[in-house]
Amino acid sequence: MIGRQEADSIERRSGVSLWRQIADRILQAIATGDFAENTALPPEVALAERYGVNRHTVRSAISALVQEGVLRAEQGRGTFVLSRKLLSYPIGARTRFSAGLQGQTSERHIVLLSSSVEPASQRVAEGLGLARGAEVIRLETRGEADGRPVSRAAGWFDARRFAGIDKAMAETGSITASLARFGIDDYLRQSTVLSARHADAADLADLDLQPGAIVLVTVAVNVTPDGQPIQFSESRFPAERVELKLSVNN
Amino acid sequence: MIGRQEADSIERRSGVSLWRQIADRILQAIATGDFAENTALPPEVALAERYGVNRHTVRSAISALVQEGVLRAEQGRGTFVLSRKLLSYPIGARTRFSAGLQGQTSERHIVLLSSSVEPASQRVAEGLGLARGAEVIRLETRGEADGRPVSRAAGWFDARRFAGIDKAMAETGSITASLARFGIDDYLRQSTVLSARHADAADLADLDLQPGAIVLVTVAVNVTPDGQPIQFSESRFPAERVELKLSVNN
DNA sequence: TATAGTTGTCTATATCAATAGACAAATTTA
DNA sequence: TAAATTTGTCTATTGATATAGACAACTATA
Known part of the structure; x- marks a missing residue:
């Protein structure tokens, strides 16, 4: 058998x-x-x-x-x-990119790839509680650990409330620090939807993958402690390098 | 572009x-x-x-x-x-198989495929807080919705504490109901680790998939409200039929 | 009822994928 | 050192994949 x-x-x-x-x-x-x-x-x-x-x-x-x-x-x-370990990436109500990766890697950071202002699509508008077509700022970022890409994300913010967050992000290299400039010193993950698919051309280039690779995709909404949506995001993780650890009780 | x-x-x-x-x-x-x-x-x-x-x-x-x-x-x-929707499968501290799927499908149930008693492997022993090699009961199940397989899971239980849970599962068709017979009327998901990979031969057969299909894999530990581990599980979901909705704040 | 637009079938050709066999090159072991 | 083991390279052949073109069959519409 x-x-x-x-x-x-x-x-x-x-x-x-x-x-x-x-x-x-x-x-x-x-x-x-x-x-x-x-x-x-x-x-x-x-x-x-x-x-x-x-x-x-x-x-x-x-x-x-x-x-x-x-x-x-x-x-x-x-x-x-050759030896290679999966990076265990934590996801929970208060998870930040670098917080949970301590000890697993020697070097980690986020790179801002591009930013733009665009009208909100249906799902972004819904996630942020805005009218469809309202102006939103879009930040494209890549997360790296030990010099290898471990995530690729797009984040959307209300353009009226967070005007200039692209500059803050470029200067600080941190979403949390950038939001702090707008008076947000705490935020929670309201919802996360997870799926998996084969990497497309953009994934292959962005994450340095081979054709046929698998990516984990999370779509999330972050909110202030009183429930006000501040960020809608879609992130992609290479399944060959990353596993997602869900910390439900925190 | x-x-x-x-x-x-x-x-x-x-x-x-x-x-x-x-x-x-x-x-x-x-x-x-x-x-x-x-x-x-x-x-x-x-x-x-x-x-x-x-x-x-x-x-x-x-x-x-x-x-x-x-x-x-x-x-x-x-x-x-043709119309076909992704089943949105909720994962949270208190999620049960059938509870969150209401309204999405007309028919859903769990089938017990097999049960066995075996010595605990390293990771099962760790998850359940037992000594390695301690006797555990293993339940192999398949979740179906509208006649199509949507999950395939293996669950491990301490054989001393849950002797006969295989019979309870066969009779009730529900983990929650089976645990109730052992005095467990509430339990929480302590941890979940998520990954994705190509379906292997077993997945293809169990979940009725085509070669090259992707499966989402969750490894979880369920505990009583006071933190005592009761179940270690590994589940596989076909990515083409299921997405996982993480309800972090519940 | 033509006509345009669409899927279905056929032939032909070139390239990639897989098999088969033989032998070279490097390393380990007797 | 000789033999056995293992990876590397070469040639040849077959079947699957991809391209190209032409035309048939069917549907909707002007």
Whole structure:
């Protein structure tokens, strides 16, 4: 059963090439600990037999993972699993970007990519309690930890109330600090909706991902303690680098 | 910029065929409302131009989605988006399976697939505050709404404290009701860790998915109001049918 | 009833993906 | 040092994927 199961799970003619499927299987085996970090993978011929494909197909999969920095192949010795940990990103009523990441990484910050003023779309207007088409400020940001992108977010603010928040963000590099300039010294996450999908072209570029990667997407509304909406945001996290830890009771 | 963005996001030589990528893009466009339900898609030639591929490639993508029951093609008239909504699954301190789904579906229930007694693994023991190897009861369940699988879960319970919970679950079809038999009439979600990955062979079979599908994975610990751990669980949700709504403040 | 617009089918060609086999190059082990 | 093990490179062949063009079949509309 176990022996057959693996060969069975490779699907031909699915629109996903065999080498890509096998690369994903190897990633999964690493994630579950079946292939331990800093040890050698089974030799190519063994993997080929395990997955029921040709050795060259396995080599294509390994080649892709070497390209992605997951494996390192050494002629004559073997192919080794490099160590890489998931960043555990906390989400709760009072979570801020950098607060919960302390101790996990040595360096982390937010980069402001761009800002613009635009009319509110339907969902942004709803989230912020504004009329559709009302002017909102949009901040595009990227979160980085140890030099690698770990999040990509768009945040919308009421343009009348938060005029100049783009400048504050550029200067402080922090949403919390920027909001403090407008008299907001505490805010809560009112709602978060979470989904997952394949990374699109923008994700691939923004988060430095390979095609086929998965992103976690959160859509959230932040409010003042008395319930006034101040920020609507959509964030994307690369699933291969980040897991979201939900702290419900805080 | 907007016009180019779409053509750019199709990646060649990525291990994922163009027709599969375009099928995913169409699914995404449906999800975001760009292609409204019960209306016609743009004609094939327009889609081919939009995505920068040949008309026949678009036809392959559409053919796959017709097969999956997402679209219906009618010769001479057009290709139509069938209605199908994402189930919004609530997660919060007091969320139960069926409570939050009211109104979204006409029929929902949990099926007990199997139960067993086993020694606790490292993470299960940690979650439940038991010694590693202590006996635990494992319940495998599937959640269904309107006849379609929407979740697949494994739950672990201390075998000494909850002996017979498998029978209770089989009879009541409800975790909450089963726990009530052991004097637990309230419990809270202490922690939830969320991740996403491609569906593996087991997911494909359990949740009736197509290869390449994405699953959301939650790992959670439920506790009594005074903090005593009672259940450790790992659940998988098909991202194409379910989104998770996090109700942080409850 | 034409005509335009749309999906369906067919042929042909080029490229990518997968299999197959042989052997080279590097490393470890006996 | 010799043999065994493992990754790297090359050639060749087959099937799936993608492009291209032409035309048939069906629908809605002027």
